[in-house]
Amino acid sequence: MKRAIPLHTQMLIGFVVGATAGIVGNLAFGEAAWLHALVEYVAQPVGQIFLRLLFMLVVPLVFSALVLGVVEIGDPRSLGRIGGRTLAYVVVVTALAVGIGLVTVNLLQPGRGLPPDVGQAILADAAQNATAIAAKREGVSALDLLLNLVPRNPLASAVNGDLIGVMVFALLFGIAAAVLRTEGTRRFLGAVQGVYDICLRLIEWIIRTAPYAVAALLFAITARLGVDVLVQLARFVGTVTLALAVHFFVVFPLLVRLVGRMSPLDFFRRAEPAILTAFSTSSSSATLPTTLMVAEERLGVPRRVGRFVCTLGATANMNGTALFEGVTVLFLAQFFGVDLSLVQQVTVLLLCILGGIGAAGVPGGSLPVIAMILAMFGIPPEGIGLILGVDRFLDMCRTCVNVTGDLVGAVVVGRGEAETAEGGACGADGAA
Numbered sequence: 062m063k064r065a066i067p068l069h070t071q072m073l074i075g076f077v078v079g080a081t082a083g084i085v086g087n088l089a090f091g092e093a094a095w096l097h098a099l100v101e102y103v104a105q106p107v108g109q110i111f112l113r114l115l116f117m118l119v120v121p122l123v124f125s126a127l128v129l130g131v132v133e134i135g136d137p138r139s140l141g142r143i144g145g146r147t148l149a150y151v152v153v154v155t156a157l158a159v160g161i162g163l164v165t166v167n168l169l170q171p172g173r174g175l176p177p178d179v180g181q182a183i184l185a186d187a188a189q190n191a192t193a194i195a196a197k198r199e200g201v202s203a204l205d206l207l208l209n210l211v212p213r214n215p216l217a218s219a220v221n222g223d224l225i226g227v228m229v230f231a232l233l234f235g236i237a238a239a240v241l242r243t244e245g246t247r248r249f250l251g252a253v254q255g256v257y258d259i260c261l262r263l264i265e266w267i268i269r270t271a272p273y274a275v276a277a278l279l280f281a282i283t284a285r286l287g288v289d290v291l292v293q294l295a296r297f298v299g300t301v302t303l304a305l306a307v308h309f310f311v312v313f314p315l316l317v318r319l320v321g322r323m324s325p326l327d328f329f330r331r332a333e334p335a336i337l338t339a340f341s342t343s344s345s346s347a348t349l350p351t352t353l354m355v356a357e358e359r360l361g362v363p364r365r366v367g368r369f370v371c372t373l374g375a376t377a378n379m380n381g382t383a384l385f386e387g388v389t390v391l392f393l394a395q396f397f398g399v400d401l402s403l404v405q406q407v408t409v410l411l412l413c414i415l416g417g418i419g420a421a422g423v424p425g426g427s428l429p430v431i432a433m434i435l436a437m438f439g440i441p442p443e444g445i446g447l448i449l450g451v452d453r454f455l456d457m458c459r460t461c462v463n464v465t466g467d468l469v470g471a472v473v474v475g476r477g478e479a480e481t482a483e484g485g486a487c488g489a490d491g492a493a
């Protein structure tokens with residue numbers, strides 16, 4: 062027999078099997094000691110191994126992705142002005158996306174509804190696993206936030222799971238590497254590229270074990286909480302899709318119209334091949350060739366701009382992913398009864414902007430980043446198990462937003478270039 066079941070179907074099967082077994086166990090055997098033992102000694106460890114594998118990749122992945130991303134933006138020869146505009150576009154539009162996500166999740170509160178003691182009980186369990194990280198949760202003031210941006214020791218930040226410290230270090234490192242184009246830095250960047258490629262391969266392998274992890278994690282969670290969890294999950298899917306839709310159907314058209322001066326309808330029609338490829342592959346990187354083709358040939362963006370913005374965007378401009386990270390973190394915080402103050406939510410916003418740059422453009426590429434952000438706020442990373450089962454669908458949707466965001470960026474930056482270079486010979490003209 063051929064093993065042709067696609068991975069996302071396997072994940073769905075894992076989801077259904079785990080959830081059904083857990084709910085049946087919960088309803089029929091409730092407090093039985095063997096059920097507890099099964100959860101504690103089998104399901105939890107299997108899920109834990111998967112999560113640890115994801116954690117394992119966070120530091121090398123985020124470091125290499127950020128350094129390479131910044132170097133590409135900052136290469137003085139290939140860009141200058143285009144680089145500055147692209148950077149501004151990425152930061153502003155990603156911040157908008159995360160903002161939309163955070164507002165939606167605060168308004169709809171999809172994670173509330175579980176009796177608080179249940180969430181707290183899971184939290185207490187998870188605290189052992191989440192080790193010292195949980196301690197970080199309380200009392201971060203705005204000043205601390207600012208000071209914590211600069212790590213005293215990047216290795217200590219990495220060891221303690223302080224993602225911001227690692228990210229800021231990587232950013233500065235990338236900037237210096239971009240400015241200093243010596244033989245030594247070039248070789249070093251080659252090695253960083255190697256680290257990045259290896260991490261991508263590892264993610265691919267790890268994600269292949271996801272169906273088992275999904276089954277185990279879902280079993281563990283539904284055996285304890287019963288069917289209510291699934292209702293919560295449906296609300297989560299609804300919230301993410303709604304927020305993504307707002308960004309896709311409101312923010313993008315406005316940008317295309319007002320800044321790119323192109324008809325949004327026309328834009329979407331021309332961008333369709335890339336959007337469909339993104340939807341079916343769930344990977345910005347796999348979609349890149351199509352994105353480039355669309356930018357140059359169908360949207361008429363000047364080649365230099367299109368190539369730069371889209372190539373960079375495939376790994377560094379992920380509006381949908383950043384939005385999804387924000388919604389997920391807040392949803393799981395609500396779910397487990399962890400209150401996040403305004404300052405902490407702002408931290409989440411910043412982390413998600415960087416997380417959109419630091420996530421890899423492959424299916425499930427944002428999962429390691431989310432696991433890390435959760436741990437930073439003392440939210441059990443096991444929550445990822447909850448969302449994994451529905452992740453493929455959401456991944457398809459957010460990848461569409463990611464790729465469309467790259468194309469909008471190409472049109473917007475291309476328009477700016479054309480205007481600066483005087484007279485509006487921009488390729489977007491043809492479609493305006």
Ligand code: ASP
Pocket residue numbers: 343344345346379381382420421422423424425426427428456459460463
């Ligand atoms: N699949 C996404 C992409 O390639 C990344 C993610 O959000 O997992 O754009």
